[in-house]
Every structure is written in C-alpha cells, then in structure tokens.
Amino acid sequence: MRAVRFHEHGGPDVLTVDDVDEPDPGYGQVVVEVGAIGVNPVDTYFREGAYPVPGLPFVPGSDLAGTVVSVGEGVERFTLGDRVFGTGLGNGMSGTYAEQVASPAGLLAHLPEDVELADAAALALVGTTAWQALVEHGEVKPADTVLVHGGSGGVGHVAVQLAATMGAHVVTTASPDSHDALTALGAEAAFDYDHPNLERAISEEYAPDVVLDTHMDRYLQLNANVAADGARIVGVGNDTAEGGFDDIGVTKGKELRYQFMSMFNTRETDAVLSRLGDLLLRDDVSPVVHETYELAEAGEAQRAVLHDSFLGKLVLVP
Ligand SMILES: NC(=O)c1ccc[n+]([C@@H]2O[C@H](COP(=O)([O-])OP(=O)(O)OC[C@H]3O[C@@H](n4cnc5c(N)ncnc54)[C@H](OP(=O)(O)O)[C@@H]3O)[C@@H](O)[C@H]2O)c1
Structure with a gap:
C-alpha cells in the first residue's frame, strides 16, 4: 500500500x-x-x-x-x-x-451513514479541539458571549458553529474576506484582526465570558482586557507568547481562569467524536x-x- x-x-x-x-x-x-x-x-x-x-x-x-x-x-x-x-x-x-x-x-x-468521509476527516481534530476548549474547559452556557480568535481557521470555523449551537453569542476575529461566511456559520460579529484598535472595537460591544485563543502570541493582554469578570480563557494555538502581558493585574482583578490545552490529552476521544458525529449528521456543525x-x-x-x-x-x- x-x-x-x-x-x-x-x-x-x-x-x-x-x-x-x-x-x-x-x-x-x-x-x-x-x-x-x-x-x-x-x-x-x-x-x-x-x-x-x-x-x-x-x-x-x-x-x-x-x-x-x-x-x-x-x-x-x-x-x-x-x-x-x-x-x-x-x-x-x-x-x-x-x-x-x-x-x-x-x-x-x-x-453515521449519511456523513461524507471528507467532512468527518476534516472535523476530527479541530472538532475535538473546539469541544475540549468550549465544553470541557470553557464550560460555555447558553447566552454566554464567546470570543473565537482565528474564526476562518480549521479550529475557528468549527468553534464558531459549536458555540452558536450551544446557544452562545459568538464573536470572532478573522480577515475581512471571511466575515460574511462566519456570520452565516453563526457569528454575531466578526472583527478584522488587523483592526488598528481591535481591543476597543470588541469591548465597545462585547465582554466575552469565554475566549478560545488560537493566537496566544498576540492576544494574551487583549483577552484579559476585554473579558468579563470570571471569564474562562482557553489557549490552544502558538507555542510562543511573544506579546506577553503588559499588565497582568487585570487577570486578578477580574478573577480570570486560564486553561492551556492540547487536543492530544483528550481522555475519551471516542466519546467526543461520537458527539461530533451527531452534530455533523444534524448539520449543527458542518466543516x-x-x-x-x-x-x-x-x-x-x-x-x-x-x-x-x-x-x-x-x-x-x-
Ligand atoms: N492545542 C491544541 O490542542 C491545538 C489543536 C488544534 C490546533 N492548534 C493550533 O491552533 C492554531 C490554529 O489551528 P488551525 O487548525 O485552526 O489552523 P489554520 O486552519 O491554519 O487557521 C489559522 C487561522 O488563523 C487566522 N489568523 C492568522 N493570524 C491571525 C490573527 N492575528 N488573529 C486571528 N486570526 C488569525 C488565519 O486567517 P488568515 O488565513 O486569513 O490569515 C487562519 O484562518 C495553530 O497554531 C495550531 O497548531 C492547537
């Protein structure tokens, strides 16, 4: 072979x-x-x-x-x-x-019989990652506001759909080319990640309860500044944190909870995949x-x- x-x-x-x-x-x-x-x-x-x-x-x-x-x-x-x-x-x-x-x-x-193999293969790792971030660590509840960085990416576009399916208000960062598509997938708002004042643009309208961060080199401080009190911030992407924190005090003032995770540590991958297969069959999550x-x-x-x-x-x- x-x-x-x-x-x-x-x-x-x-x-x-x-x-x-x-x-x-x-x-x-x-x-x-x-x-x-x-x-x-x-x-x-x-x-x-x-x-x-x-x-x-x-x-x-x-x-x-x-x-x-x-x-x-x-x-x-x-x-x-x-x-x-x-x-x-x-x-x-x-x-x-x-x-x-x-x-x-x-x-x-x-x-499930009706699911295309290509869709299932496309969903497996990114869906498991989004599930672990939003369900296991983020504990997203209906009506929470969820910020997904990198919404057009493999993880991001599935996370946007999963969070919307969970009843959350979803906002995302992405390049402008994909904003319309992300709105169609369930995002209430999409912000250009090159916006000259991204932090102010987000925080004028939203205070996220959960953040899924695929670009930790860039958003550690922004996440803390825009987050709601008690927010859960889940980091998955980038193995460097070059941007770091200018003011880490805000994380204490807001009682923020941080979780950095690897999809490879998922304990019951088969169970998570089974749930994702159901969501795929119902078109709740479509990679x-x-x-x-x-x-x-x-x-x-x-x-x-x-x-x-x-x-x-x-x-x-x-
Ligand atoms: N820890 C884990 O378990 C885990 C699991 C899966 C993935 N990851 C990591 O998470 C990251 C994303 O994975 P992926 O599969 O989604 O990758 P991907 O499909 O390559 O997507 C990355 C996305 O990020 C966007 N992007 C680039 N710069 C950005 C910025 N400054 N702000 C917001 N978005 C930006 C890109 O948009 P443009 O193309 O328009 O620039 C692209 O859509 C990677 O670093 C990956 O290694 C970690």
Whole structure:
C-alpha cells in the first residue's frame, strides 16, 4: 500500500509516497481503509522536528475517516465494514497519511451513514479541539458571549458553529474576506484582526465570558482586557507568547481562569467524536472542506495549511 512518509526532518519536500506493508492490527487496534485524511498545522510540526517522533521514517497525520478492514484482539466496538472516523494519531505512533492505518480503537468513533468521509476527516481534530476548549474547559452556557480568535481557521470555523449551537453569542476575529461566511456559520460579529484598535472595537460591544485563543502570541493582554469578570480563557494555538502581558493585574482583578490545552490529552476521544458525529449528521456543525489533494500532493497541502489564507480545512484523499 502507499503511505506518505518523511525520512528526515525538513520542509514539505521531505514528504515522499512510499510502498510499505499493509498494517496488522495489534491488541486493541483496528485497521482502517482510509477514505479521507484531515490536514492540520500540527502535522507540519512533526515533519519539521519541532515536535518529537518515535523514529524515522515516519508517517504524519492525526485525522482519518474510512472503513474497518481488520479488527484486533480485545476490540468489541467495531466490526468489518464499519464506517469510522478518528483523531489523535501521529503523536507517539504512526500517523494517518496512508491507504491503511492501524488505529487504537479508543481514538475512533462510528460514523453515521449519511456523513461524507471528507467532512468527518476534516472535523476530527479541530472538532475535538473546539469541544475540549468550549465544553470541557470553557464550560460555555447558553447566552454566554464567546470570543473565537482565528474564526476562518480549521479550529475557528468549527468553534464558531459549536458555540452558536450551544446557544452562545459568538464573536470572532478573522480577515475581512471571511466575515460574511462566519456570520452565516453563526457569528454575531466578526472583527478584522488587523483592526488598528481591535481591543476597543470588541469591548465597545462585547465582554466575552469565554475566549478560545488560537493566537496566544498576540492576544494574551487583549483577552484579559476585554473579558468579563470570571471569564474562562482557553489557549490552544502558538507555542510562543511573544506579546506577553503588559499588565497582568487585570487577570486578578477580574478573577480570570486560564486553561492551556492540547487536543492530544483528550481522555475519551471516542466519546467526543461520537458527539461530533451527531452534530455533523444534524448539520449543527458542518466543516468546510476548502480543497482536497491526492497523497502525492501532501507536501503542497502542508505548505498551504500554514501559508495560504482560506476558510475551513484541507483534506487528502488516498
Ligand atoms: N492545542 C491544541 O490542542 C491545538 C489543536 C488544534 C490546533 N492548534 C493550533 O491552533 C492554531 C490554529 O489551528 P488551525 O487548525 O485552526 O489552523 P489554520 O486552519 O491554519 O487557521 C489559522 C487561522 O488563523 C487566522 N489568523 C492568522 N493570524 C491571525 C490573527 N492575528 N488573529 C486571528 N486570526 C488569525 C488565519 O486567517 P488568515 O488565513 O486569513 O490569515 C487562519 O484562518 C495553530 O497554531 C495550531 O497548531 C492547537
């Protein structure tokens, strides 16, 4: 079978399509014939060597959707022919950029018949991230105001929809090209992230109870300044905080709660994915697949996910 691998760390060019053996399911694993693979910024961090991999060559990728073709010992939830989707692979174990993948059963959920594989693969990692941020950590309640930074991104456009489905008033930062689309997805207001006084523009109208921050290098102080008393601020994006705080005192004055999280730490990924599958089926959360690529174009997809401006997700189709 074909798998995309890197034999050394580096830029998108180090990705090659290799012929490799089909995987056998280990204990607690199932093998999935992959129909679609979500492309995420984190896939590039492993490729570059910023995040560690267990060994080289390595297959990147966290997200998959497809059909079960083989079931290992100790697995009772899945059987041959089941449609499934999953996330959380490619970190400490081989990833999903392949025609077949052996996945721990706990990282998979059943996929309703009417859901497209590409939509499920596009949703898995970003939906799990948005769920953990808004439901688990943000504890969003109906009528809360939720600020989502980077609303046009993979995480952002799903978080906007999830927060709206939870009954929140949703505001978001994004480039102007995507403001209309984000309003259609459920945002009450969209602010240009290059607005010369973004903080004042937001706080004139809104005091967020929950913030989902995909750009912590830029918004640590702004979040604290615009937040309501007792707000929950959940940081997911960027591993640097260059902007830092000019005045950290405001965080104490408002009793702000901070949570920094990694989707890879999700304890019951299968349960979260099952809920996301229900939301997908009901069109409460509909990921936007901006573009699909073949396996041989994985390098181009990884370049685009970091450098191109678009709303939604990129998907590989083996
Ligand atoms: N901790 C976790 O568990 C976790 C999980 C998922 C993702 N992440 C991280 O979260 C970040 C976003 O992930 P993603 O999948 O959504 O990436 P993505 O699809 O590449 O989206 C990033 C979005 O941010 C927008 N953006 C750029 N500069 C901005 C700014 N200053 N203010 C607001 N928005 C801005 C971009 O819009 P334009 O293209 O218009 O500039 C783009 O739509 C990445 O750093 C990723 O590694 C972390």
